[in-house]
Amino acid sequence: MNFNMTDPNQIITSNETLPRGKAVIEIKDLYKSFGNNHVLNGFNMTLMEGENLVVMGKSGSGKSVMIKCLVGLVKPDRGTVKVLGKEINALDQKTLDELRSDIGFLFQGSALYDSMTVRENLEFPMRRHKEKLGAVTDTEPLVREALENVGLAHTMDLMPVELSGGMKRRVALARTLILKPKVILYDEPTSGLDPITSKEIIELMRSIQKKYGTSSLIITHDVDCARVISERMILLVDGINYAEGTYSQLSQSTDPKVDAFFKK
Amino acid sequence: MGNTSTLFKGLKEFFIEIGDLSNFATRFFKEVLKPPFEFKELMRQCYQMGNRSLVLVTITGFIIGLVLTLQSRPTLIQFGAVSWMPNMVGISIVREIGPVITALICAGRIASGIGAELGSMRVTEQIDAMEVSGTNPFKYLVITRIMATTLMIPILVIYGDLVALYGSALVENLKGDVSFQLYFNTVFDALSFSDLVPATIKSFFFGFAIGLVGCFKGYYSKKGTAGVGVAANTAVVMASLLLFVIDFIAVFISDIFYEL
Ligand SMILES: Nc1ncnc2c1ncn2[C@@H]1O[C@H](COP(=O)(O)OP(=O)(O)OP(=O)(O)O)[C@@H](O)[C@H]1O
Ligand SMILES: [Mg+2]
Numbered sequence: 001m002n003f004n005m006t007d008p009n010q011i012i013t014s015n016e017t018l019p020r021g022k023a024v025i026e027i028k029d030l031y032k033s034f035g036n037n038h039v040l041n042g043f044n045m046t047l048m049e050g051e052n053l054v055v056m057g058k059s060g061s062g063k064s065v066m067i068k069c070l071v072g073l074v075k076p077d078r079g080t081v082k083v084l085g086k087e088i089n090a091l092d093q094k095t096l097d098e099l100r101s102d103i104g105f106l107f108q109g110s111a112l113y114d115s116m117t118v119r120e121n122l123e124f125p126m127r128r129h130k131e132k133l134g135a136v137t138d139t140e141p142l143v144r145e146a147l148e149n150v151g152l153a154h155t156m157d158l159m160p161v162e163l164s165g166g167m168k169r170r171v172a173l174a175r176t177l178i179l180k181p182k183v184i185l186y187d188e189p190t191s192g193l194d195p196i197t198s199k200e201i202i203e204l205m206r207s208i209q210k211k212y213g214t215s216s217l218i219i220t221h222d223v224d225c226a227r228v229i230s231e232r233m234i235l236l237v238d239g240i241n242y243a244e245g246t247y248s249q250l251s252q253s254t255d256p257k258v259d260a261f262f263k264k
Numbered sequence: 265m266g267n268t269s270t271l272f273k274g275l276k277e278f279f280i281e282i283g284d285l286s287n288f289a290t291r292f293f294k295e296v297l298k299p300p301f302e303f304k305e306l307m308r309q310c311y312q313m314g315n316r317s318l319v320l321v322t323i324t325g326f327i328i329g330l331v332l333t334l335q336s337r338p339t340l341i342q343f344g345a346v347s348w349m350p351n352m353v354g355i356s357i358v359r360e361i362g363p364v365i366t367a368l369i370c371a372g373r374i375a376s377g378i379g380a381e382l383g384s385m386r387v388t389e390q391i392d393a394m395e396v397s398g399t400n401p402f403k404y405l406v407i408t409r410i411m412a413t414t415l416m417i418p419i420l421v422i423y424g425d426l427v428a429l430y431g432s433a434l435v436e437n438l439k440g441d442v443s444f445q446l447y448f449n450t451v452f453d454a455l456s457f458s459d460l461v462p463a464t465i466k467s468f469f470f471g472f473a474i475g476l477v478g479c480f481k482g483y484y485s486k487k488g489t490a491g492v493g494v495a496a497n498t499a500v501v502m503a504s505l506l507l508f509v510i511d512f513i514a515v516f517i518s519d520i521f522y523e524l
Contacts, residue, residue: 111393
């Protein structure tokens with residue numbers, strides 16, 4: 001597989017403006033209910049610049065709801081969500097769209113557009129963000145570069161149905177990276193993949209993080225994924241940040257609710 | 265007792281649904297004139313809808329024209345009025361049968377297609393992905409599709425009318441020795457402006473209804489693969505019902521104009 005990327009400076013341009021140790025995402029006291037289903041009950045989280053933070057939680061614990069609050073796809077009932085210093089729910093549509101171009105979002109099921117080729121899928125985010133790309137009119141090199149990053153340059157003219165699950169996830173990752181985001185949100189990057197393909201995806205995420213210094217928030221219920229990639233972890237239980245710490249700290253915890261995650 | 269409460273609940277759900285559908289339509293009218301416009305996607309949708317329905321409309325139109333003529337013949341012959349065939353068939357096809365049959369066929373084909381497509385896009389988070397990447401999915405997916413059906417259904421209706429008339433002319437040509445030219449001349453003489461205009465206006469509303477219901481059902485599809493099936497299915501049922509309601513209203517209104 002081909003993980004090499006071109007000039008890193010070209011990808012992340014404005015990361016230098018954020019000093020290390022600054023928070024890129026801050027969630028304070030987040031509440032969200034769907035009818036009587038109280039999903040989030042005062043969740044708190046901070047993602048530091050350049051950090052790999054893993055949020056783990058059981059299926060249905062509200063991980064996807066939480067991550068969707070970060071891009072304004074879900075409106076919280078209460079609480080503040082700050083991304084790159086801006087309060088998401090106070091922005092007008094235009095500013096929100098601009099901010100969104102700095103946030104990469106990898107969806108749980110890849111979410112490739114079925115009716116478009118791989119190339120069109122990758123071009124799609126660029127249609128509304130021409131400003132960000134400057135004077136780029138020919139998108140071909142950008143698309144090619146992004147696909148080469150995930151080792152799939154030869155799939156450019158295929159339709160998503162012609163790809164395997166792992167290839168789809170990689171194309172989705174390439175699509176996420178094409179606008180050179182500062183923060184990447186991964187919603188279960190390894191769900192539905194076999195262990196070997198999962199490992200490949202994790203390697204890919206690590207290489208992206210290492211080369212470009214992007215901040216990553218990774219949501220998963222896959223313990224192996226968390227062990228390999230996390231610098232810090234938060235356990236989402238009962239709608240709150242139940243426990244925080246490094247993988248080794250949490251895996252040695254005697255709290256039954258924490259321990260349940262690490263039992264094989 | 266139990267029956268009354270289920271009936272009441274069903275009625276309540278029905279009215280909630282109607283309310284949601286009207287909100288959806290309101291949103292369409294609010295956003296349709298605001299830029300950016302997705303012309304390319306609109307053209308693609310128009311082409312696809314025309315392309316996908318053409319064969320079906322051709323077959324049904326032809327058979328309707330054929331059958332209608334074959335079945336009316338004995339009766340008209342009995343009354344010695346077989347020469348009135350082009351007038352009778354022409355008017356009934358253009359005014360009523362053509363638009364309704366074509367729209368129903370398209371409700372089955374297009375509304376269900378849109379419902380399933382948008383439903384699966386909703387379920388697999390493609391609509392969310394679109395929104396996150398800075399494209400308004402309502403504009404890109406919904407407005408283009410509703411516009412496309414509103415433009416294409418009238419065209420398909422006119423085409424379907426012509427095919428049906430051809431089917432009818434074929435019967436008259438084979439059984440009654442009426443030339444195609446004579447047949448069509450008689451039809452066009454018999455048809456007046458007041459037959460064509462209401463039928464065409466009605467077809468625009470049919471097209472709007474088909475697109476609206478298909479998009480509404482798909483866009484708000486419930487999670488899970490079952491949701492996609494439900495979206496496609498209820499889109500057809502709701503669109504077909506709406507077509508008859510619109511037809512009833514249209515006939516009612518044009519009737520007032522005929523009286524004047
Ligand atoms: N749009 C919605 N409307 C109603 N309920 C919702 C909606 N989105 C999520 N929920 C509910 O919120 C809860 C949390 O869902 P969420 O998708 O965040 O779970 P998750 O932690 O991501 O689980 P998984 O690991 O299976 O992806 C579930 O009970 C779900 O039914
Ligand atoms: Mg989820």
